[in-house]
Amino acid sequence: MAGIDDVARHAGVSTATVSRALSGRGPVAAATRDRVAAAAAELGYVVSASASSLATGRTRNIGVVVPFLNRWFYTSVIEGAQRRLMQHGYDLTLYNLSGDDREREKVFDDHLLRQRVDAVIAVSLELTATEITALHTLGKPIVGVGGPIEGVRTLSIDDVAVTKLATEHLLSLGHTRIGHIGGDVDRELAFHLPTNRRLGYEAALRGAGLVPERELYFPAVFTMESGYTAAKQMLGTPRLRPTAIVAASDEMAIGAVLAARDMGLDVPGDLSVIGIDDHELAGFFGLSTVAQHPELQGERAVDVLMEQLHPPRLGTVSETNTALPFDLIVRSSTARPQGRVGGR
Amino acid sequence: MAGIDDVARHAGVSTATVSRALSGRGPVAAATRDRVAAAAAELGYVVSASASSLATGRTRNIGVVVPFLNRWFYTSVIEGAQRRLMQHGYDLTLYNLSGDDREREKVFDDHLLRQRVDAVIAVSLELTATEITALHTLGKPIVGVGGPIEGVRTLSIDDVAVTKLATEHLLSLGHTRIGHIGGDVDRELAFHLPTNRRLGYEAALRGAGLVPERELYFPAVFTMESGYTAAKQMLGTPRLRPTAIVAASDEMAIGAVLAARDMGLDVPGDLSVIGIDDHELAGFFGLSTVAQHPELQGERAVDVLMEQLHPPRLGTVSETNTALPFDLIVRSSTARPQGRVGGR
DNA sequence: TTGAAAGCGCTAACAT
């Protein structure tokens, strides 16, 4: 493995010049720069990350902490973050908290503090006070995605507004008996999320002059199976009979669609269903939904960090405070309610 | 951030002793070790990764290269690898090749060569000659998971045997017209995989004295939607009329189940379907399948690397050469064919 | 614009 000295010798300059030429920091004559670049290329020289880090204190590596891996949202965020990081020449080190508590502790107390990362992105994390302290003693920039962390800048869609929009879509179609399958506050890591989504649902109903019925809310975990179970429950309870369901996630919504089918109900003829996410399977199931673009959230998180890591020259205006976009996507799982209400 | 000198002073020993005490390399009196540990804990000292790496040449970090992130198989492998790495105190740096070619090149020519990793795990990768060269100039251990790489030790289930088993399950139930939805060789990154799975399917048929019909093979990509389309095609073609389908992945199999339902066919009454994977959704859809335990493959890959990175003392026998396990899991999507064949 | 040289924080000979 060629070192910086080899390149220096090869190009007939000092190591300092090689460093300057290759990193772009400090003045180098154009001709010299070319000579150095050529030498480096010829020798296949690549800077040693650890030596460079030790000397500069920067690692060109970002830590991404997620509670799980096997969920569409997280992998999408990671994918977006990774793509953007690569554009900046950064690596991404992944910390998955899905193990037991001891491992979780290890991540915060050891791994993240080893100074292997310049900053961290925390995805949908509900952190303990100790963990927040640990992150702060890191002294590095931190940005959250999808879950508010005490004292940490967080990117997140407006969960209330999103569910409100989904519910309003159903209302505008003429539905008045709308059920909600939401996250179970007691069982989710990010407890604010199911709460906010439920609030949006209720706000929309109230906005239409309706009173949210407690019985039309069914808690579930964010999986297809759980959505399926909840929907069966809801649809099977005689006095409830909703004509539409808004689920707090697409996976739950798909579960609801399948439950309706299994009960012989037509979607959207007998039941309209809308989810939230625009999950990769939403299109296949013809699911109407509100898209929340998680890859974009990952990219944005990186933008925020890069701005702190490499303060931009004056005049560059930050756009990272822009609210995160979400879009209603109407497919074939929602329609006007059948029968009496406004049929033609 | 406390440094090693602070700890040394605090514990009244030299930095060398601190290093030895904390790393476990080299002799240290028990009492001293405790004193050092206490001092380190009190000061919140954590070794600097870059300084340590520079001095030792080891990074305690493994690179994992995947072609995509948003697929159950990859995230499962990563999860398994991560869990095991954490047990060894290693970090995991993720390289995702799903970007454009320029980015892919950057990964191999820059990022992986920065000496940020001690070894790499390549998941389901079909590498170019240049990329293999790049990996080899790395001079670090490499292990592949799920796809053979020239000159690289690779962990992979026996794709032929797996599909053979799935097909034999159907044969044993009495099916004789069995269709196959497999990967499209031209469109997949890992072209050997669809080929091998198809071979296993054909071998099973031949083993039962049947002749594989070309028309009963339908190419697809590894998604639910593609499986759905292929199944509709197969089931809709009058002269084909299979009573069973073996799909090369669970997602495609689920697509086939849904296609059958949409055509008014009962599963397993009119059509049996079996997949391969034991995908997280397989249970929900009652899908019979052959499980391939990707998390385990990730763990095993780490085991192989650890053995090379930390050669075990004599007497420790490596078990990493054990064939990777796969298991037939019978759920409710497979049954004896209806009607004439052996019905009761 | 370039070079010389002093670290960055830790580890591992080597010496004791």
Added chain:
DNA sequence: ATGTTAGCGCTTTCAA
């Protein structure tokens, strides 16, 4: 068992 010390490979003053 512990301490002394010379690097690990690069970056960055400081001088020229």
